Amino acid sequence: MTTQAQQTVTYRNYVNGEWVAASTQQLDASINPANKSEIVGYVQKSGKEDLDRAVQAAKSAQIGWRKLSGATRGDYLYKVADILEKRTDEIAETMTREMGKTLPEAKGETARGVAILRYYAGEGMREIGNVIPSTDSEALMFTTRVPLGVVGVITPWNFPVAIPVWKIAPALIYGNTVVFKPAQETAVTAAKVIQCFAEAGVPAGVVNMVMGDGPVIGHGIAAHPGIDGVTFTGSEQVGKSVGQTALARGAKYQLEMGGKNPVIVLADADLDQAVEATIIGGLRSTGQKCTATSRVIVERAVYEPFKEKLLARVNELKIGDGREKETWMGPCASEKQLRTVLHYIEKGVEEGATLLCGGKQPDGEALKNGFYVEPTVFEHVNSGMTIAQEEIFGPVLALMKVDSLEEAIELANDVEYGLSASIFTKNIGHILAFIQDIDAGLVRINAETAGVELQAPFGGMKQSSSHSREQGRAAIEFFTAVKTVFIKP
Numbered sequence: 487m488t489t490q491a492q493q494t495v496t497y498r499n500y501v502n503g504e505w506v507a508a509s510t511q512q513l514d515a516s517i518n519p520a521n522k523s524e525i526v527g528y529v530q531k532s533g534k535e536d537l538d539r540a541v542q543a544a545k546s547a548q549i550g551w552r553k554l555s556g557a558t559r560g561d562y563l564y565k566v567a568d569i570l571e572k573r574t575d576e577i578a579e580t581m582t583r584e585m586g587k588t589l590p591e592a593k594g595e596t597a598r599g600v601a602i603l604r605y606y607a608g609e610g611m612r613e614i615g616n617v618i619p620s621t622d623s624e625a626l627m628f629t630t631r632v633p634l635g636v637v638g639v640i641t642p643w644n645f646p647v648a649i650p651v652w653k654i655a656p657a658l659i660y661g662n663t664v665v666f667k668p669a670q671e672t673a674v675t676a677a678k679v680i681q682c683f684a685e686a687g688v689p690a691g692v693v694n695m696v697m698g699d700g701p702v703i704g705h706g707i708a709a710h711p712g713i714d715g716v717t718f719t720g721s722e723q724v725g726k727s728v729g730q731t732a733l734a735r736g737a738k739y740q741l742e743m744g745g746k747n748p749v750i751v752l753a754d755a756d757l758d759q760a761v762e763a764t765i766i767g768g769l770r771s772t773g774q775k776c777t778a779t780s781r782v783i784v785e786r787a788v789y790e791p792f793k794e795k796l797l798a799r800v801n802e803l804k805i806g807d808g809r810e811k812e813t814w815m816g817p818c819a820s821e822k823q824l825r826t827v828l829h830y831i832e833k834g835v836e837e838g839a840t841l842l843c844g845g846k847q848p849d850g851e852a853l854k855n856g857f858y859v860e861p862t863v864f865e866h867v868n869s870g871m872t873i874a875q876e877e878i879f880g881p882v883l884a885l886m887k888v889d890s891l892e893e894a895i896e897l898a899n900d901v902e903y904g905l906s907a908s909i910f911t912k913n914i915g916h917i918l919a920f921i922q923d924i925d926a927g928l929v930r931i932n933a934e935t936a937g938v939e940l941q942a943p944f945g946g947m948k949q950s951s952s953h954s955r956e957q958g959r960a961a962i963e964f965f966t967a968v969k970t971v972f973i974k975p
């Protein structure tokens with residue numbers, strides 16, 4: 487008889503073009519949050535020595551990679567995109583098994599990874615500088631851009647394909663080499679993405695992946711003298727420590743962290759449209775997006791009809807294993823995440839908010855082995871409450887009633903984050919005031935707070951980011967350094 491351990495694949499680190507076991511000889515089991523007894527794969531629990539090897543490989547590969555033309559680097563990315571595209575179904579299925587989002591969402595995310603790779607492949611043929619008139623009429627002055635060198639990429643579990651790809655692809659196209667540390671929670675999916683780079687023939691050492699714990703490998707990347715820039719997405723607490731560690735040794739860093747994103751629904755809004763966007767923005771991916779809608783600020787005149795429609799829709803949502811066709815919302819990605827969400831729900835009740843629906847783990851035989859939580863709606867939430875201030879990262883909506891647009895914007899801005907915000911109204915004056923006054927890097931009108939587009943800058947204000955932007959052409963700002971050149975005959 488074969489045991490599950492024998493059947494389950496072990497995924498290795500990818501260092502200098504080879505799949506290698508961690509020097510520690512330690513493994514972690516990556517489990518399915520829809521069924522905690524199912525092991526998706528075993529992943530490496532690496533140590534500092536493994537990281538050192540990866541950094542050394544990335545350093546050795548750097549000059550050769552940098553010296554290729556942008557077009558040639560782009561050709562590699564096109565190949566990676568084609569391979570990822572062919573493996574969409576398999577990789578999406580792994581993602582669903584490993585972190586719980588529904589299969590259509592996982593397929594959409596993988597397709598987004600393909601599109602991001604193609605976008606940055608094309609970037610290898612676009613301009614990287616400007617001619618600036620010199621005060622010396624005989625001279626030519628221009629800017630050009632050079633890679634940082636070796637870039638460390640630290641990513642979370644909520645978008646295990648899209649986030650690594652939107653960091654690794656621009657890093658590579660601008661001539662950097664990469665040391666990638668995926669979230670241990672989703673390291674199997676990450677390994678499959680890196681297999682696409684390996685299969686595309688990206689030269690040895692250009693992309694390296696080291697699996698392991700955040701405090702060891704993630705912190706190790708931030709602190710490593712051989713790493714020239716660090717790009718991070720995850721929690722505010724860890725992000726800030728990554729930034730401080732990188733800053734202390736003079737390395738460049740980029741942080742994308744939390745959100746507490748509001749949707750404002752004004753009296754003239756199309757209520758059905760606003761309800762749908764609140765549900766999709768707040769509850770898709772089980773609320774585990776930094777752009778997820780968390781606070782729902784509704785004008786008094788439409789508060790009751792909006793609430794009724796919202797509750798009716800929330801009560802229809804089918805919770806279950808993301809691989810099943812009829813499932814609308816999967817489990818939380820991990821037990822830790824489930825505990826966090828339940829803790830916030832408890833806190834909401836304790837602090838006096840009214841629970842309108844949800845609030846607990848769902849009943850049912852089919853769900854008892856997974857990290858499920860019901861979609862939850864609170865009302866009578868005020869800005870001083872914990873659930874109105876802290877990022878929950880779960881399917882929890884907080885309804886808040888206001889009397890005017892001014893009050894709505896004031897409430898919307900009354901948090902430490904400023905990632906995404908949306909408004910539902912037909913009044914152009916209100917739309918313009920919102921665009922002007924809201925503290926958010928992503929401002930969305932009559933649309934959900936989530937749903938970023940790969941060709942546009944992405945990032946937040948206040949504590950949501952290091953004030954930098956990712957994606958689109960904005961990525962060039964982090965992944966390159968500018969040289970100003972002055973030439974005289």
Ligand SMILES: NC(=O)C1=CN([C@@H]2O[C@H](COP(=O)(O)OP(=O)(O)OC[C@H]3O[C@@H](n4cnc5c(N)ncnc54)[C@H](OP(=O)(O)O)[C@@H]3O)[C@@H](O)[C@H]2O)C=CC1
Pocket residue numbers: 640641642643644667668669670671698699700701702703704705706708719720721722724725727728742743744745775776826877878879
């Ligand atoms: N902005 C966003 O998109 C995200 C926000 N979050 C927020 O963070 C909360 C906690 O989630 P969690 O997964 O713990 O997020 P973390 O911030 O801990 O994880 C993000 C990444 O950082 C790594 N990491 C952990 N500790 C360190 C460290 N000391 N130094 C460097 N890297 C480190 C993690 O590794 P590993 O996990 O493998 O140990 C992971 O790869 C969520 O509830 C949510 O509020 C979470 C994910 C994404």
Ligand SMILES: O=C(O)CCC(=O)C(=O)O
Pocket residue numbers: 644645649719774775776777935936937938
């Ligand atoms: O809304 C999206 O599509 C992206 C969200 C995101 O970047 C995140 O949750 O980390």
